[in-house]
Amino acid sequence: MNPKHRHLPLIKKAPLIWQVQQMECDMKNIIKILFFPVLGLLSLFWFLIRVIPKPSRASYPCMRATAPLASSFVVWATGLFASALFLKKARTFLHKSRYLLFSLTCLATLVTFLIPILHDAQPAAAIPVATLEGPNQPMGTGQGIHPGQVVWVHNPEATDETCSNRTDDHWYQDNNTQQPVVDQMLSDGLQRMTGTTTDAMAWDALFRYYNTNHGKGNVGYTAGEKIVIKINLNGMYNSRSDRNINTSPQIAYSVLNQLINVAGVAQADISIGDPNVTMPNMHYDKLHSQFPNVIYWGQNNGRTQPKASKSEVMFSGDGEIADVLPQSYVDAAYMINLPVLKKHHRSGVSLCSKNHFGSTAPYYGGAWQWHYSLPCPEGAGDVSNGEYGVYRCFVDIMGHKDLGGKTILYLIDGLWGSTNWGHPPVKWRMTPFNNDWPSSLFLSQDPVAIESVGFDFLFYEFDENHPSEGGAPNGDKGPYSHFPASDDFMHQAADAANRPAGVTYDPEGDGTPLPSSLGAHEHWNNAGEKKYSRNLGLDTGIELVTIEGSTRVANPQLDHTGMPTEFVLNQNYPNPFNPNTTIQYQLSTPSQVTLAVFHVNGQQICTLYDGYQEAGTHLQSWDGRLANGNPAPSGVYMYRLYGRSSDHTFQQARKMVLNR
Structure with a gap:
């Protein structure tokens, strides 16, 4: 081309x-x-x-x-x-x-x-009226170990409901986003998505699935292979940047910790960031302090500026655009796509595909060249490109060999969510959020299915009647997900029959068109039940798996000898407590165990046990004192159990309240 x-x-x-x-x-x-x-x-x-x-x-x-x-x-x-x-x-x-x-x-x-x-400098626009197809009308072929599956992990304890997102009380601080809870959410999601029982097995399953489907054979990760993690930091470009939502430092930390300490990837083989934005200190300081040899993108002060590929490697299906990409993308073996859950004043929604506008932007002063393919190119509420079946650049992005083609995990950060390209969060009204932060993660191997699920959440939360985001859209706020044809790119990615005549999606420009289907698309039955076709017993479409809070049960399953068959960390008792409390946990196999207590800011304050233990039920007590023997003040604390046995690792965290 x-x-x-x-x-x-x-x-x-x-x-x-x-x-x-x-x-x-x-x-x-x-x-x-x-x-x-x-x-x-x-x-x-x-x-x-x-x-x-x-x-x-x-x-x-x-x-x-x-x-x-x-x-x-x-x-x-x-x-x-x-x-x-x-x-x-x-x-x-x-x-x-x-x-x-x-x-x-x-x-x-x-x-x-x-x-x-x-x-009239920014003219009023009509409230958008979307023309979605009806519920549960699946199209395309599901991708992944469990085809078309999206795992939604929701835990309100991940975020502080009272966070004001003002001076000294911002969303990204560890006292407002609980690192142990986010760690557990990612662990739960990975295991459920892959059908495994440990994090190490989950990563091995992801790598093996990818390699098997890309002609490398049934092999896992090989030492020395490069991995890039594309996060979203676009909020740094808007005013009051400390209030604007970016990919949270906590989920970025969780992913790095998993790759390095569970999957066995060397720090120097990982690059992370948003090529168009210098990683801010709120992220860099937290990540670099624990993983100093990872490559962090940006300019100066320990960051590395991502170089452009030697020539154009990204081509639009309508023949209009040729772009370079970061050379690190070209050199990588795998990618993790980690955007923010948000709507957008040009594209309707901004999820995994839109996240890659930041991949070309540093080399052209922005991604303006791609805006013509979005429903609202001018971004002021005038939906001038709201027809179905026209060229959509997101299809090229989703199928490009160095973008969607290398992605082993799509992970949407919905811990806080955003209302536009780089804006503060608002609390969500719909069930189960009930006027709280969304506190969610979405995981999938299917690039179309995860966009479809994210779209449905945004569509039904931010309608024309939303108290702060409703009404006629403009460049700052509005029910953007209701733009006509906001889901057109999902239709086209799912089924080639929906692609426009005269357009050949060949993002590498090598004469090889994209497959007829990149994944599964449909809309759920309703916002209350949130069921897709596979949830309703069909063997097609999307399956939304929901994990609400902790996945661990208080009463573990026992074998015929009375020994636990799984690892379980129970809620402490009593809770709240003063000054003593007891923590019970079960080990299914002999393990090296660490049970520690953390302040809500992530700082470890004492270790209750660190050593080898046999399989069975164990009890540890905490007397409410710090490691130096001084009484801990009243407040909320986290306790985390980390273990390693002969064949796998596990970790779980819970919250407790000391009330003196």
């Missing part, structure tokens, strides 16, 4: 197609200005004659589309009328030589004239 418009690496210049798109946008804006008075007056007239006789009609889709334009016209007309009155008064004062009043009325004329202009 020879793209019509290549753009040169390392030069921050938009390609020709983007320049043409900007000219088209400018022409659209001129047309809007010329026809705005007529359209605004007609919209106001139509709204009034329909709604005044029957106010309930205001909720109709046609009225929701009309209202923003009508209200903009009212503001515009009021401003012009007021400026005309002030101008007439100014002329009167001038003729009477009352210069002070003349000056004040001139100022008032200018202000009232500018108000409608500034008001």
Whole structure:
């Protein structure tokens, strides 16, 4: 494939197609200005004659589309009328030589004239009306050890419900995002996704599945193979960056800890970050202190700037774009895609595929060249590309051999979630969140299925009636997931029959089109049950597996001899306590065990046991004292059990309350 418009690496210049798109946008804006008075007056007239006789009609889709334009016209007309009155008064004062009043009325004329202009600088847009296919209409072929499976781990204890996300109380701090709980959530998700009973077995299953399906044979990870972890740090580009949600430091830490201490990957063989953003200290300090030899992307102060590939390696299916990628992507054997759960003012949703806009952005001054393929290219609520069956760059990203083609794990960070490309979080209303932070992780091997599940969560949480994100969309907020065709790329990725005529998705430009299906897509039955086709007993579509809180049971299964058949950490008793409490746990095999207590900021304060123990039930007590013997203050603490037996490792954490 020879793209019509290549753009040169390392030069921050938009390609020709983007320049043409900007000219088209400018022409659209001129047309809007010329026809705005007529359209605004007609919209106001139509709204009034329909709604005044029957106010309930205001909720109709046609009225929701009309209202923003009508209200903009009212503001515009009021401003012009007021400026005309002030101008007439100014002329009167001038003729009477009352210069002070003349000056004040001139100022008032200018202000009232500018108000409608500034008001329309970002024109009101209609509330989007999505046209999704009905529930449980699966398409495509599921991918993964368990085809089409997405594992959703939800644990409210992962985040602090009282976090204000203000000065000295930000989302990324260890006292607001509980590291031991996040560690356990990832462990639970990995084991459930792979159908294994230990983390080491889970990683081995992931590597073997990938290698078997990529012509490498049934082999696990081989020492020296490179792994890249693409996180999302786009919130650093927006104002008040410390409040904006990025991939959390805690889940990044959990993944590194798993790869290094469980899967056996050398630190120097791992690269992590967002190529377009220098990793901030909130991430770097936490990660680098424990894993100093990992490669962290960015500029200066211990970071490494990712170099561009020697030539263009990423080509758009419509023949318009050719991009470079980070050379580390090309050199890597595997990738982990770790985005944030969020909606987006151009694409509707921003999940795993959108995460890779940051992979090309550092070499072109942004990813502007790809915006034309999104539903809302201008990003101000004007869905000018909302048809199904047109070119969508996310399909190319999902299928590219160095992007989706190398991804062994899709892991969406929904611990806090975001409302746009780089914005603060809001608490979620839907069940089971119930006005709390989402506190969730989503894991899958299927690139289409995980986008579909993430889409459904965002679609049903952020509708037009949302108290802070509802109403007509603009560049800052809105029910973006309701943009028409926001899920078009999922349709096309799932089934080639949905791809546009004349477009061949061949992201490497080597003449080899993408397979007819990259994964499974459908929408769930409803937001209450959240069931997909495989949940309903069918052998097609998506399966959503839910893990709520801890997966460990308080009463373990015993064999015929009365010995535990699994590893279990029970809730301490009593809880809350003062000053003593007892912790019970079960070991199914002889193990080297460490039981430790942690402050909620992640700092270990004492060790209750560190040594070898036989299989069976064990009890340890804590007297509420620190390692130095001083009494620990009242508060919430975590206790974590870590063990290693002859064939696997395990860990689990729980929360307890010391109430002096």
